[in-house]
Amino acid sequence: MKLNIFLMVLATLSLTACNDDDNPTTPAPGTGGTTPVETQNAFVTVNNALTSLAGTFPTATCDATTGAPSTAPGSATFVTDKIFCSLSSGATSTGSIRSGYARTAGLFCAINKASPLTNTTTPTVHDNVSISESDPCFTTGPVDLNADGDTADTVPVSFRETTGGQGDFDTKVEMQTNAIAFNTSGTSDTTLYMKNAADLTTAKSVTATGVSEAVLKKSSGEVFYENRDYTNNNHTRMYGKGAVATNGTISNLTNLQVIEASGNTGSEANSVMFATDGTNVWQDQYVGTTRATGFDTCTTTTTGGTPNCTALVIPYDAGFHDFTANPATNYNNGTMMSTTAPITMSF
Numbered sequence: 009m010k011l012n013i014f015l016m017v018l019a020t021l022s023l024t025a026c027n028d029d030d031n032p033t034t035p036a037p038g039t040g041g042t043t044p045v046e047t048q049n050a051f052v053t054v055n056n057a058l059t060s061l062a063g064t065f066p067t068a069t070c071d072a073t074t075g076a077p078s079t080a081p082g083s084a085t086f087v088t089d090k091i092f093c094s095l096s097s098g099a100t101s102t103g104s105i106r107s108g109y110a111r112t113a114g115l116f117c118a119i120n121k122a123s124p125l126t127n128t129t130t131p132t133v134h135d136n137v138s139i140s141e142s143d144p145c146f147t148t149g150p151v152d153l154n155a156d157g158d159t160a161d162t163v164p165v166s167f168r169e170t171t172g173g174q175g176d177f178d179t180k181v182e183m184q185t186n187a188i189a190f191n192t193s194g195t196s197d198t199t200l201y202m203k204n205a206a207d208l209t210t211a212k213s214v215t216a217t218g219v220s221e222a223v224l225k226k227s228s229g230e231v232f233y234e235n236r237d238y239t240n241n242n243h244t245r246m247y248g249k250g251a252v253a254t255n256g257t258i259s260n261l262t263n264l265q266v267i268e269a270s271g272n273t274g275s276e277a278n279s280v281m282f283a284t285d286g287t288n289v290w291q292d293q294y295v296g297t298t299r300a301t302g303f304d305t306c307t308t309t310t311t312g313g314t315p316n317c318t319a320l321v322i323p324y325d326a327g328f329h330d331f332t333a334n335p336a337t338n339y340n341n342g343t344m345m346s347t348t349a350p351i352t353m354s355f
């Protein structure tokens with residue numbers, strides 16, 4: 009737990025440091041002009057939401073690399089331990105909720121710091137921008153941007169930003185790593201999408217090996233999250249609802265649903281599902297495609313109360329593991345993830 013607190017403090021400090029370089033003025037999205045694109049307040053807000061959701065779970069010990077809990081699959085607390093780690097751990101792997109989102113936020117932060125996004129309606133190219141793999145923008149630790157096996161490099165990237173005409177988003181950034189000039193006829197390895205309006209903050213990143221997207225609706229108090237990690241075959245989906253403060257912190261939780269599935273089709277393993285309405289708590293876990301006996305539980309936080317999880321049960325669907333049928337390219341568009349509750353375990 010001490011480590012987690014340390015990482016959270018570190019993350020906060022890093023984001024603050026990064027934020028100092030940005031213009032805090034929020035531009036009118038998609039309206040053109042040259043107002044710098046505000047990114048960090050949006051990401052701090054979402055990170056605060058994730059931190060407060062993590063705080064609703066008992067603390068657990070999480071692996072710094074994989075983000076996995078020390079608890080063994082099949083044990084009684086594996087579900088809640090795994091979700092706590094996913095929400096809070098600064099793991100190197102991008103398979104957890106926090107680390108997957110941190111990569112998206114970190115990339116936006118780092119490129120915007122090195123060569124500020126201009127928010128023009130005319131696509132704008134930024135060539136030969138140097139990004140350190142240990143830039144404090146990457147709040148869960150250094151990342152291997154150029155995929156060479158270490159995280160000690162300063163990597164040249166070139167990117168093109170386009171504002172407006174991006175479907176559900178305002179800004180799109182197509183990034184080419186290890187490129188000193190943006191090749192307009194070439195393929196971009198990373199695409200980022202973002203919208204930061206008064207009530208809706210959403211950002212998505214798409215690479216060949218991972219897709220991560222978070223949506224925060226402040227007025228309705230809802231946060232949605234989805235992550236597909238094609239390297240480790242982790243697929244995570246989350247919905248939370250409560251009272252969202254201006255800084256993103258969620259309290260008075262009335263709904264939280266989380267699905268974390270591991271393994272591609274045919275090698276499914278250790279999927280966990282959790283749902284609560286704030287009083288009743290339902291959870292289940294599968295070891296492979298087989299339900300671990302005795303872990304489909306329904307409890308209530310009301311002393312002496314009778315639990316009722318009828319509305320909370322998430323049906324298991326092995327298709328949720330199908331990474332081949334749902335490649336990352338399917339998500340490289342301006343369509344925001346489904347923002348309806350309850351979440352499902354389909355596709």
Ligand SMILES: [Ca+2]
Binds near residue numbers: 151152154156159161
């Ligand atoms: Ca590297």
